[in-house]
Amino acid sequence: MNPISSTATGRDGGFAALDLAEPLLRAIADLGYVQPTPVQAAAIPPALTRDAGGADLMVSSQTGSGKTAAYLLPVLDALSRQPVAEAPRDGARRGRAPARGRFEPAAPLALVLCPTRELAQQVAGDAIDLLRHTRGLRVATVVGGMPYPVQLQRLAGAAVVIATPGRLLDLHRGGHLRLDAVQHVVLDEADRMLDLGFAEDLAEIHRLTESRRQTLMFSATFAPRIQALAARIMRDPQRVALETAQDRHTHIEQRLYWCDSPSHKRRVLDHWLRDEAIEQAIVFASTQIECDELAQDLQQAGFAAVALHGALSQGLRNRRLQALRQGQVRILVATDVAARGIDVPTITHVFNYGLPMKAEDYVHRIGRTGRAGRRGLAVTMAEPRDRRRIGAIEAFSRQPIPALTIPGLEPQRLPEAPRHGRRPDGNRGWAGRSGAPRAQRAEFAAARRPAAR
Numbered sequence: 189m190n191p192i193s194s195t196a197t198g199r200d201g202g203f204a205a206l207d208l209a210e211p212l213l214r215a216i217a218d219l220g221y222v223q224p225t226p227v228q229a230a231a232i233p234p235a236l237t238r239d240a241g242g243a244d245l246m247v248s249s250q251t252g253s254g255k256t257a258a259y260l261l262p263v264l265d266a267l268s269r270q271p272v273a274e275a276p277r278d279g280a281r282r283g284r285a286p287a288r289g290r291f292e293p294a295a296p297l298a299l300v301l302c303p304t305r306e307l308a309q310q311v312a313g314d315a316i317d318l319l320r321h322t323r324g325l326r327v328a329t330v331v332g333g334m335p336y337p338v339q340l341q342r343l344a345g346a347a348v349v350i351a352t353p354g355r356l357l358d359l360h361r362g363g364h365l366r367l368d369a370v371q372h373v374v375l376d377e378a379d380r381m382l383d384l385g386f387a388e389d390l391a392e393i394h395r396l397t398e399s400r401r402q403t404l405m406f407s408a409t410f411a412p413r414i415q416a417l418a419a420r421i422m423r424d425p426q427r428v429a430l431e432t433a434q435d436r437h438t439h440i441e442q443r444l445y446w447c448d449s450p451s452h453k454r455r456v457l458d459h460w461l462r463d464e465a466i467e468q469a470i471v472f473a474s475t476q477i478e479c480d481e482l483a484q485d486l487q488q489a490g491f492a493a494v495a496l497h498g499a500l501s502q503g504l505r506n507r508r509l510q511a512l513r514q515g516q517v518r519i520l521v522a523t524d525v526a527a528r529g530i531d532v533p534t535i536t537h538v539f540n541y542g543l544p545m546k547a548e549d550y551v552h553r554i555g556r557t558g559r560a561g562r563r564g565l566a567v568t569m570a571e572p573r574d575r576r577r578i579g580a581i582e583a584f585s586r587q588p589i590p591a592l593t594i595p596g597l598e599p600q601r602l603p604e605a606p607r608h609g610r611r612p613d614g615n616r617g618w619a620g621r622s623g624a625p626r627a628q629r630a631e632f633a634a635a636r637r638p639a640a641r
């Protein structure tokens with residue numbers, strides 16, 4: 189795999205320097221994008237399919253970095269430049285019932301795979317925005333929870349399909365969709381897809397689209413399992429790595445509050461939710477039950493709060509997300525899966541009320557704030573028994589989370605350093621114990637000492 193430097197491309201020249209199709213450039217201007225973000229500047233030129241380009245790319249980038257346009261633009265550019273006969277301008281015929289009444293399956297040219305319905309719907313929204321001046325390219329989402337007839341109707345003639353893997357394969361097995369015309373496959377949040385058990389579905393989609401020209405894979409990390417997936421389904425991928433875990437989220441302030449008990453945690457949360465600086469917030473819960481109960485409690489306490497989790501119907505989830513986007517909901521209480529990919533720039537605060545199961549989910553959670561160039565605040569509440577999980581999060585993000593206290597809500601006891609946790613430098617042991625360099629020990633010790641808010 190060949191690493192690509194993020195400075196290899198002309199970010200200074202704006203989008204025009206990227207030589208994208210003119211209708212796409214107009215849509216970009218309508219959206220108010222002036223400069224490509226670093227991930228766009230690094231990923232778009234090698235991904236463009238013209239000339240000898242069109243490389244397979246493996247891109248690590250943080251959420252909120254503009255990664256969606258980084259893969260949509262080269263793919264949409266390729267489709268929009270295809271000769272009419274090949275392009276889906278003839279797509280009006282595809283997926284429609286011909287005169288004989290026999291249904292002809294849809295045959296998309298590009299496939300974007302997402303781990304969750306919410307992300308798929310968001311990506312589809314971005315694709316539709318980017319195609320507003322491009323004629324003849326339609327976008328459809330294929331996600332669970334949507335009635336089949338509606339889905340099939342939307343799928344008819346679509347050139348770009350944004351899908352969750354399970355539902356896509358259902359439709360394929362039902363004969364509603366052909367995948368042999370697919371030229372571009374994008375895997376968004378590939379790490380999450382593996383977490384959610386989609387490895388076999390991805391292998392099957394890989395086989396069904398074997399004649400494709402290009403595969404683009406986006407993932408928060410290049411963990412070994414992601415590299416193994418890339419080795420299986422990509423051809424000599426180039427690697428675009430922009431951020432490391434350490435320099436991620438510098439625009440998001442992170443704070444930790446140690447709490448003695450669940451009721452103490454609740455008081456700290458209540459205190460915070462009364463902060464007038466909050467425009468909108470996501471409060472993360474560990475389970476669907478906790479999510480429902482907390483949302484109810486907050487409603488009773490007079491907050492405009494709703495719950496969002498995977499057990500709710502898709503219609504309800506959509507309505508709640510819409511209410512959040514329109515500002516009718518101020519506090520969204522959510523689980524990890526449901527909140528993945530939410531892109532609402534007015535979310536100023538993220539609260540980790542229930543800790544994430546996995547350290548990398550913490551990074552996804554806090555990335556719901558500080559979007560589109562804004563700053564954000566991520567507040568984590570933890571009990572002494574959570575100290576190892578906090579250690580794992582700090583190790584994963586390779587930075588300590590400063591611990592603070594609120595006057596009147598100080599914890600009675602502070603957790604001891606974990607015996608077997610990993611230090612934020614990735615080594616065994618813990619700051620303050622033997623092994624860490626003196627300066628580093630002092631830094632971590634200072635960060636772990638509570639300071640007043």
Ligand code: AMP
Pocket residue numbers: 220221222223224225228250251252253254255256257531559560
């Ligand atoms: P993403 O990482 O794709 O979820 O994008 C995060 C946010 O950045 C979205 O609200 C995008 O609309 C926005 N965005 C993407 N590219 C640009 C750009 N070049 N300039 C300004 N905003 C952008």
